[in-house]
Amino acid sequence: MSLVKGIYNRFKSVKTTALIFGSLIVVYFAGLVIPQKGLFSSYNEYQNWLQKSLLYRLFDQLSLTDIYLSPITIVLLVLFFLNLIVVVGERTRVVLKKVYITSSPALMSPDDIKKKNSHLTIEMSGSSESVIMGVLKTLKRNRWKVISFDKGGRLFAMKNRLSPFGFVLFHLSFLFCLVGGLLITxxxxxxxxxxxxxxxxxxxxxxxxxxxxxxxxxxxxxxxxxxxxxxxxxxxxxxxxxxxxxxxxxxxxxxxxxxxxxxxxxxxxxxxxxxxxxxLAPLMVLRDEQGRMLDGAYVALNLLHGQWDSFWFDTLKGYRFHALFFPDYVEKNGIESTKSIVIRNPALHLRVEKDGKPISEGTLKPGEFLRFANYSISFDGYRYSVYxxxxxxxxxxxxxxxFVLALAGLLMRLIFYQKRLWVAVSGADGSTEVLLYGRSEYFNLSFSEELRSLSERIRETVK
Structure with missing residues (x-):
């Protein structure tokens, strides 16, 4: 049992978290350095690469060429998830005590509070009961939550009681971000x-x-x-x-x-x-010598940026058609060009090749055709295509x-931070003494001002 407890304590330690996280960084960095299977254009190309070096074959055996599915990566991810869950569980136990859900706060007697350097004392007239009622009323009005109270005039109150849960939310945010990142990947x-x-x-x-x-x-x-x-x-x-x-x-x-x-x-x-x-998708129609249509289609071509593109018909083996598009066609001194990129006077320059050799060439406007061999091809219109x-x-x-949980956790910890207040009321000979002592997680100087302001409000309420 002690061995299991020792392993558990070591597993939940910060060193273990850092070791697992660092190992994951090293593995993913290796994935950036080592060529991955997906980068090769074919299986044969990948096999040829493996034959170049024994080291490459070792990478393949360790699945480092497919880093996301590598057993090393999977094991490290599982360990990271388990470590994160354990850490969140341990932190939750601490937080539950800190917000006094699984524990009770210790009340302070007047003598205990007087020993504190930063305590405040309020001298008041009237019975202890009326003063206590005034204190409770003031605390409620100023959003202090009374957690514990006894008949002797001692009480413990808090502001932003659940603020420590921000730690839990922040740790959970890592879990959600990791799950999201892995799913996307x-x-x-x-x-x-x-x-x-x-x-x-x-x-x-x-x-x-x-x-x-x-x-x-x-x-x-x-x-x-x-x-x-x-x-x-x-x-x-x-x-x-x-x-x-x-x-x-x-x-x-x-x-x-x-x-x-x-x-x-x-x-x-x-x-x-x-x-x-x-x-651009020009409507290209293929016909035989008698003008009978053999094939035709809107052929999606990447022509709108002034470059050549090509296509072919399955019904006409060995022939390939190369096209260049002019949106606003103009010819000057035998040189074809376009006046604009806006389609106003479209023309399609076609070059027909058979078995890689040019056999016919010409420029077509909508409705015109080009003859080659025993066939003709016409440019009968166009439409747009979307890539x-x-x-x-x-x-x-x-x-x-x-990200939302991380933001909520930061807000809870840094803005709505926890404040604690101990109050003890004691009375004798017609006068009552109210003792205040408080602690804040952050910004103790401003909290001291808040306590002094609270003491003045108590004095005004009890009057």
Whole structure:
């Protein structure tokens, strides 16, 4: 039994807390230094990296290349949680005594108070009973809570009795923040999808084309659907000033119209949608020699920043189409350019390649077509597309709760700090003596002024 008690006492010590916390810092720092599995583009690339050094293979055996799921990290986190719970439990026991829930305060006799250097004495006329009633009335009026009182005229009162619970709240805040931070870290999903005006994605999860970060736990994303109504970019003096994206979002069986703006995400539960960029989706139609349509689609391309992008049709193997967009087309001395970034006179420059070799090239305005081989491709219009950032993470609620608890704990400890007051009333020969002695956790000088003010109020009340 003594061995278990010794282990328990050592486990709850500050040194153990510091050791566990320091070890976690070292492990997470190692995760920043040692290349992680998620940074490699493929499994083969990771295996090739392992073969370069015995040290790399040792990192892999210790799971340090997947630091968040490493057994070392998990064990340290479990120990940290247990240590924090034990410390909070021990601190709660101390606090319960300090607020006199599991203990009773000791009353002071007149002689005990007189031995204190900072005591105050009030000489009054009248019976002890009337003076005691006046003291109690004054204390209540000045928000002092009488905790203990006896018939001999001794009492103990407090202000901000529950202030020490601020310690408990502050320690609990670490627990909530840690839970929140870990949930965010282990459940965070980060990916992208593209959606075009008029397009409806019944299950948008299937249309996520690029995943930057996969969650370690709770890997399945919640079901959600999207329907892009319209995109409204705004410009002033040829400079983008604002962006409005009107989107219907289906989540938890409810459809709601949302307006996305730059840096203003839409949030649904643990899911967030952020506009990363807007693209152009030209309507490209592929036809054969007889003019029969073979394929066609609004092709989402990253063309609005003056760069080339490319696409292909699955029905036409070996061919690739490279596109450059001019929002306000102008040609001068054989050189194509744009007068503005605002779409006023759109034109699409197309270069057709077969097996990597250019075979046809030309600039198309809406309704025009380009011939190549035995086919033609036409630019029949355009719409906007939105490149959306999809983020899913849990843990924000406990994280925010942790910050709120920390703030509440600090307020309780530093502003509403505990004050204690001992009073003893004694009477003889028609006169009554009231003795006051108090202690404050902080700011004893201002508390002395408060006691003197309280003594004057007692004198005025008893009169």
């Amino acid at each position: 282990y459940t965070r999903f980060y990916g992208y999808l593209t959606i075009t005006e008029g397009q409806r994605l019944a299950d948008a999860r299937k249309h996520i084309t690029k995943v930057v970060r996969k969650p370690k736990i709770l890997k399945e994303l919640p079901y959600f659907g999207l329907s892009l109504i319209r995109v409204e970019p705004h410009y002033k003096n040829d400079v983008p000033t604002d962006l409005f994206v009107y989107l219907d979002v289906l989540y938890n069986g409810r459809v709601k119209r949302e307006v996305l703006k730059v840096n203003e995400p839409v949030k649904r539960g643990a899911l967030s949608l952020v506009v990363q960029d807007i693209w 959306l950032n999809v983020i899913r993470e849990y843990g924000k609620v406990p994280l925010i709760a942790g």
